[in-house]
Amino acid sequence: MTKNWPLVMAALMLTALVSATAVRAQSDVETVKMGYITQKSDAHIPLSLLEPILEDSGLQGARLAIKDNNTTGKFTGQNFLLDEVIVPANGDVLGAFKKMAADGVRLFLVDLPMDKLLAIADQPEAAGALLFNIGANDDELRNGQCRANILHVNASRAMLADALAQYLSWKQWREIFLVVGKTPADRAYARSLKRAIKRFGLKIVAEKEWTFEATSRRTDSGHISAQQEIPAFTQGVDFDVLIVSDEGDEFGEYLSYRTHIPRPVAGTHGLTPIAWHRVNEQWGATQVQRRFNKLSKRWMNAKDYSAWIGLRSIGDAVTRAASGDVAKIAAYIRSPDFQLAAFKGVPVSYRAWNGQLRQPILVTAPRILVTVSPQKRFLHQFSTLDTLGYDRPESTCRIER
Numbered sequence: 001m002t003k004n005w006p007l008v009m010a011a012l013m014l015t016a017l018v019s020a021t022a023v024r025a026q027s028d029v030e031t032v033k034m035g036y037i038t039q040k041s042d043a044h045i046p047l048s049l050l051e052p053i054l055e056d057s058g059l060q061g062a063r064l065a066i067k068d069n070n071t072t073g074k075f076t077g078q079n080f081l082l083d084e085v086i087v088p089a090n091g092d093v094l095g096a097f098k099k100m101a102a103d104g105v106r107l108f109l110v111d112l113p114m115d116k117l118l119a120i121a122d123q124p125e126a127a128g129a130l131l132f133n134i135g136a137n138d139d140e141l142r143n144g145q146c147r148a149n150i151l152h153v154n155a156s157r158a159m160l161a162d163a164l165a166q167y168l169s170w171k172q173w174r175e176i177f178l179v180v181g182k183t184p185a186d187r188a189y190a191r192s193l194k195r196a197i198k199r200f201g202l203k204i205v206a207e208k209e210w211t212f213e214a215t216s217r218r219t220d221s222g223h224i225s226a227q228q229e230i231p232a233f234t235q236g237v238d239f240d241v242l243i244v245s246d247e248g249d250e251f252g253e254y255l256s257y258r259t260h261i262p263r264p265v266a267g268t269h270g271l272t273p274i275a276w277h278r279v280n281e282q283w284g285a286t287q288v289q290r291r292f293n294k295l296s297k298r299w300m301n302a303k304d305y306s307a308w309i310g311l312r313s314i315g316d317a318v319t320r321a322a323s324g325d326v327a328k329i330a331a332y333i334r335s336p337d338f339q340l341a342a343f344k345g346v347p348v349s350y351r352a353w354n355g356q357l358r359q360p361i362l363v364t365a366p367r368i369l370v371t372v373s374p375q376k377r378f379l380h381q382f383s384t385l386d387t388l389g390y391d392r393p394e395s396t397c398r399i400e401r
Contacts, residue, residue, distance in 0.1 A: 031079045032324040034314060035100045036062050036307070037120075038111035038135070039087040047253045052298060058111045058134055059084065060296035061304030064288075065311030067295070069318075076319050082311070094119060101125035106326040109310050111135035111303065114145070121147040130330050132310035134303060139192060142354045142390050146397035151333065151355040153313070154306040155275040157192035159389035163273040163361035163373035164243075164266060165196035166387070170375045173240035173264075178207040179255065181246045190245040193267065200378075206237045210251050226254045235260035243267040270365070273373070276305030277364045285343040309342060309357065313350075316340055344372070351386070354397035358385040 036059065045053065062082060069080040083105055087096045093112065097120050100108070106129045110117055114136040121131055126149055133141065133152045142156050168174070176197055180190040197204055212229055234242065234255075242259055244267040246252035252269030264271060278289065278299035288308075292300040300308075317329040317338065332338055334355075339347035348359040363371045374384045386392070 029073075029077050029079050030318075030324050031081060032107070032314070032318055033081050033083065033103075033105050034066075034107045034109070034311060035083045035085065035105040036109045036111070037085045037087070037093070037097060037100065039091065039093055039116070040089045042089075047249055054298070054301070056296070057301055058109075058303040058307045059086075060292065060298075061300060061307035062109055062311055064292050064295055064304075065308045065315070068308075068312060069315035072315060072319060076322075078315075078318055078324065080311075080315060080318075094123065097123065098125050101129065106130065107314055107329070108132065109134055109307055111307075114138045114141055117141070117150070118145060118147065121150050128326060130326055132313070134306035134310055138188065139390070142356050143396040146354050146399055148355075148399040151310075151313075151350055151357070153310040153357050154302070155359065155361060156356060156389050157189050158195065159356075159361060160273040160275075161189070161192040161196035162199065162388045163363060164271070165193075165200040165202060166373045166375040166378055167271075167363050167371050168202060168241060168266070169200040170377060174202050175205045175238070175240045176202055177234065177237065177239040177242045177263075178204050179242060179244045179246075180207065180209050181244075181248065181250060181252075182209065182211070183248055183250075185247040186245045189247055189268065193243060193245060205239050208233065210246070212251070226258060230255060230258035231260040234258075239263060241266050241271075244269050271363060271370060272365075273361050273363050275302045275359065275361060276300060277302070277362050277369070279364050279367060279369045280343070280362055282369070283343050283345045288343050309340070309348065313338075313340060346385070348385075351392075353392045353399065354390065354395050355399060356389060358383060358388070360385065361388060 038058065066080055066082045073079055083100055085096050085100060087093050093116050108129060108131045110120060110131050111134050117133055117136050120126055129149055131150045133150055134154050137154055137157050139156050139158045142152060178190065178193065180186055194204065238261065240263065242255060242263055242265045244252040244255055244265060246268045256265045256270050289300060292304065313333055314329060317332045318324055321328045321332045333350055334352060338349050342348040342359060344360045346360060348357055350357055361373045362369060363373060374387045378384060378387045380386050
């Protein structure tokens, strides 16, 4: 026993050293708290039963990003936590935000309309916070209503409209029949479309508001009503493409194959510009599509993608800056050094003048990727991605320091 005592002592000392190292390593892990805030609303009922009714849009993308961040964090000494808050339909959004801020959260994904996003951004508790907008696509948020503490991950209406107009210009489909829905969102998207049409040398030859009541498509006569009304609605003028502005998905699907003259349909339906779509299989996108499907048992949509990008932006910044400090994270994300791989062929980054994520926009049919904008013929002094949406000289926002 005495003869083996040095070996026993060495083993005990080694065990103590390993334990001390493990404790020290555990104490050195930096925890980064992030919040996800949204508000419950009536579930959107899609026009087709083939489309699922989603109640976790965006949230599943955030959960995948947390997994990805923590995979890296195991090697870099960071642990990422996500506080998920879904405010009831009539609940207190500001109260929920303030509670999260009181709990030490300074980094937020926000899936809310513009008015509620701005209300949060203007709270005293948000002065030292960084908000990643994944829900509001209003162009005003990238212009006169911008805030220094908001980064816009989701594509603006102007970016989507520009992406579509570039492709139509490339195809030389220049004469546009524009159909606009009744809602404020439909009219807002129509304004972005008109800007893009003018910007890229297209021409509106007819514009009409959709005034028909939605047909009862699940009755025997539903298709007959659409078959009779839409040809009459679209006759009397020649055009190259019909563009529809129907963000609420109330009627746009009815227009394809029913116009008076045979023409393609584009916009919110038909040939659609979108930040992310399940048809994207290029640039390694199949890998993230499969991982998302395994996690959520469904396809990733544009809001999921925005949530994933937002939290991956934080994860990359924390790793690069070697800090969970919000000021350092914000400074790095806004710097020219920030470039994030995003499964779209080129790195994405944030515009210094209005906080908008510059990114390629997919232009898709329901089952295939048709093209990706910006189109090659549209050049730019610094980045062709800045041909989509409000460029520095065009934007009335100035958050640069």
